[in-house]
Amino acid sequence: MSTLTPGRAVFLVARREFLTRVRAKSFLWGTVVIVAVLAGYVLLQAVLFDRVGRDVVAFNGQATALAGAVEQTAQSLSYDIEVVDAADVADAERRVREGELDALVTGAADALRVVVKDRLDEQLRTALDLVVKQQVLSAQLAEAGLDPATVTANVARAQTAVVALEPEDDQEGPRLAIGLVIAGLLYYSLLVYGTMVAQGVVEEKSSRVVELLLATLRPWQLLLGKVVGLGAVGLVQLLLIGGLGVLLSSLSGVLDVAGLAGGALATGVLWYLLGFFLYATVFAAAASLVSRQEELQSVLTPISMVIIIAFVVGINLMIQDPSGTAVTVLSLLPPFAPIMMPGRMAVGVAPAWQVLLAVLLALLAIAAITWLGGRVYANAVLRTGARVRLRDALRP
Amino acid sequence: MAHGVLEIDRVSKRYGDVVALREMTFQVHPGELFGFVGSNGAGKTTTMRIALGVLAADSGEVRWNGEPITLETRRRIGYMPEERGLYPRMKVLEQLVYLAELHGLSPAEARRSAEAWITRLGVRERRGDEVQKLSLGNQQRVQLAAALVHQPEVLVLDEPFSGLDPVAVDVMSQVLREKAAEGVPVVFSSHQLDLVERLCDRVGIVRGGSLVACGTVDELRAGGDSRLVVHAPAAPPGWADGLAGVRSAHVSGGRTVLELAPDADDQVVLRAALATGPVHEFTRQRPSLTELFRSVVTEENAA
Numbered sequence: 213m214s215t216l217t218p219g220r221a222v223f224l225v226a227r228r229e230f231l232t233r234v235r236a237k238s239f240l241w242g243t244v245v246i247v248a249v250l251a252g253y254v255l256l257q258a259v260l261f262d263r264v265g266r267d268v269v270a271f272n273g274q275a276t277a278l279a280g281a282v283e284q285t286a287q288s289l290s291y292d293i294e295v296v297d298a299a300d301v302a303d304a305e306r307r308v309r310e311g312e313l314d315a316l317v318t319g320a321a322d323a324l325r326v327v328v329k330d331r332l333d334e335q336l337r338t339a340l341d342l343v344v345k346q347q348v349l350s351a352q353l354a355e356a357g358l359d360p361a362t363v364t365a366n367v368a369r370a371q372t373a374v375v376a377l378e379p380e381d382d383q384e385g386p387r388l389a390i391g392l393v394i395a396g397l398l399y400y401s402l403l404v405y406g407t408m409v410a411q412g413v414v415e416e417k418s419s420r421v422v423e424l425l426l427a428t429l430r431p432w433q434l435l436l437g438k439v440v441g442l443g444a445v446g447l448v449q450l451l452l453i454g455g456l457g458v459l460l461s462s463l464s465g466v467l468d469v470a471g472l473a474g475g476a477l478a479t480g481v482l483w484y485l486l487g488f489f490l491y492a493t494v495f496a497a498a499a500s501l502v503s504r505q506e507e508l509q510s511v512l513t514p515i516s517m518v519i520i521i522a523f524v525v526g527i528n529l530m531i532q533d534p535s536g537t538a539v540t541v542l543s544l545l546p547p548f549a550p551i552m553m554p555g556r557m558a559v560g561v562a563p564a565w566q567v568l569l570a571v572l573l574a575l576l577a578i579a580a581i582t583w584l585g586g587r588v589y590a591n592a593v594l595r596t597g598a599r600v601r602l603r604d605a606l607r608p
Numbered sequence: 609m610a611h612g613v614l615e616i617d618r619v620s621k622r623y624g625d626v627v628a629l630r631e632m633t634f635q636v637h638p639g640e641l642f643g644f645v646g647s648n649g650a651g652k653t654t655t656m657r658i659a660l661g662v663l664a665a666d667s668g669e670v671r672w673n674g675e676p677i678t679l680e681t682r683r684r685i686g687y688m689p690e691e692r693g694l695y696p697r698m699k700v701l702e703q704l705v706y707l708a709e710l711h712g713l714s715p716a717e718a719r720r721s722a723e724a725w726i727t728r729l730g731v732r733e734r735r736g737d738e739v740q741k742l743s744l745g746n747q748q749r750v751q752l753a754a755a756l757v758h759q760p761e762v763l764v765l766d767e768p769f770s771g772l773d774p775v776a777v778d779v780m781s782q783v784l785r786e787k788a789a790e791g792v793p794v795v796f797s798s799h800q801l802d803l804v805e806r807l808c809d810r811v812g813i814v815r816g817g818s819l820v821a822c823g824t825v826d827e828l829r830a831g832g833d834s835r836l837v838v839h840a841p842a843a844p845p846g847w848a849d850g851l852a853g854v855r856s857a858h859v860s861g862g863r864t865v866l867e868l869a870p871d872a873d874d875q876v877v878l879r880a881a882l883a884t885g886p887v888h889e890f891t892r893q894r895p896s897l898t899e900l901f902r903s904v905v906t907e908e909n910a911a
């Protein structure tokens with residue numbers, strides 16, 4: 213008869229939890245649904261961007277010579293157009309009417325005429341105006357004996373120097389989006405996998421299998437194995453979803469920031485681990501107080517509320533002002549940090565000292581909670597029947 | 609103390625004001641089948657849970673091989689809790705392998721042992737099914753397999769026979785006898801007293817948290833009142849009244865049933881019976897375990 217080391221005991225319990233959950237259909241479908249929603253959202257964005265971003269403009273006759281200049285000017289205004297040749301004006305007008313073409317440009321270089329269906333896009337009008345004015349200017353400069361190319365180059369060089377006291381991040385939009393997605397994913401993972409730990413504890417208690425297990429395991433070994441096993445399931449799901457999210461967004465080009473998203477995913481994983489170890493023990497301890505699944509909701513509600521508040525309040529404050537005092541303070545506190553801090557980090561407004569302080573506080577909280585929760589669990593898990601009072605469970 | 613003996617030594621336990629165990633003491637020797645009987649709430653389950661370390665005693669000690677039981681030695685005990693405990697949604701074989709590994713068996717040993725026990729206990733064809741899909745009787749067999757799968761050196765079984773069909777009872781009895789023959793101390797509780805009487809080497813009767821009687825079935829019987837059944841068709845009514853050592857006599861189905869004092873000489877009774885005419889039957893009837901148990905419970909109610 214070989215002996216069982218504590219490490220192997222924890223490993224065996226964790227492996228069972230992991231395999232049971234990963235093999236379950238609910239894990240597969242849950243992941244598929246989340247990934248599908250995420251992918252659908254990204255694709256929708258991509259398609260919308262594409263439609264809005266590219267107008268088709270046809271050029272006819274003399275105007276064709278200006279097509280390149282118009283396309284370039286439009287691009288400098290961050291406005292993408294697709295340029296096509298239109299040999300037959302009547303046919304091109306029909307296509308404009310049918311919406312196939314967004315605009316048809318005809319006429320001489322200094323007197324362009326634009327045919328549109330109902331109205332001319334403001335950006336296209338600006339681009340065309342600029343090109344026409346440039347044409348007129350070039351003609352006049354040439355008449356005055358100046359080289360239009362030189363003048364244009366000189367004019368282009370003249371610029372205002374800008375000194376930004378608080379430079380705006382041009383990636384602020386995507387950063388905030390990533391921050392919100394990370395906060396959302398962490399919220400989902402903590403709530404779902406925390407609840408799973410609780411359900412597992414009650415399942416063992418209600419089926420009385422815990423009595424058989426505790427004849428060979430110490431309570432902390434069973435608890436740790438369960439937390440590690442289910443935490444690993446959550447981690448796998450988080451990595452699957454997050455990895456696919458980064459991949460999809462970089463492939464589709466919705467977010468030109470795969471590196472940014474990858475970094476946010478890494479901090480997300482760190483905070484998931486901290487948050488999960490913080491909350492899982494609390495979930496387990498609360499669950500050990502009751503003996504039936506039906507009673508579970510009543511003891512879990514207060515814990516779920518903290519996570520929900522962290523998410524809802526955190527998201528709202530973050531959208532308003534990610535570096536406001538309220539958000540900063542909340543994001544340092546252990547119960548809220550796992551959801552809010554990674555969000556703020558993704559937005560890029562959390563200084564290193566705040567991150568380190570939040571991690572330190574979280575680690576201290578984990579140590580305290582694990583000790584306290586482990587004690588409640590060990591005292592309450594074998595008491596079946598009526599709900600165990602917290603006060604009784606804390607007694608040695 | 610001797611090698612391989614399971615000792616419950618003056619174990620006491622209170623739940624608030626309720627005394628569950630009062631200095632419970634007994635030993636189970638290697639190779640011995642010890643039957644643990646008593647009415648509901650007498651303290652049998654509490655004793656077993658304390659022996660398994662699932663419950664902490666207020667005082668007293670449980671020893672095995674002369675040493676107090678630790679987590680390491682506890683892993684060598686096979687345990688069947690009163691409230692059956694298995695993962696309802698885990699497959700039979702997987703569950704047994706898991707439990708065997710948790711008791712320190714290597715993966716290969718665990719698998720071999722689990723396969724062997726499900727075959728032996730007749731649940732082999734259900735090995736891939738979830739436990740909750742099995743009938744209660746089959747769940748009970750799996751539960752026994754769970755107690756045996758890690759090749760335990762001590763067996764503690766709480767009500768192993770409840771809910772079993774007669775075939776399963778035979779299988780269970782045979783397995784317990786075999787384990788005892790291998791030198792394993794086996795203790796089990798049961799309300800099926802005829803079974804305990806047939807199966808057990810020694811019996812302990814619990815009342816109010818302590819052992820009130822303990823010994824082989826014969827020893828326990830010897831302590832009770834003895835009865836004589838006499839069939840003497842020609843004897844007149846009241847023929848035995850006034851004989852030395854006879855406490856009472858009544859006629860039942862043509863036979864006279866005499867309650868004798870412990871020191872009575874039955875030969876005197878036989879001579880008196882022969883004096884009335886022919887004697888077709890003269891039997892010393894000893895109390896069954898059920899009757900002993902009843903008398904103990906009656907004492908409890910009188911107390």
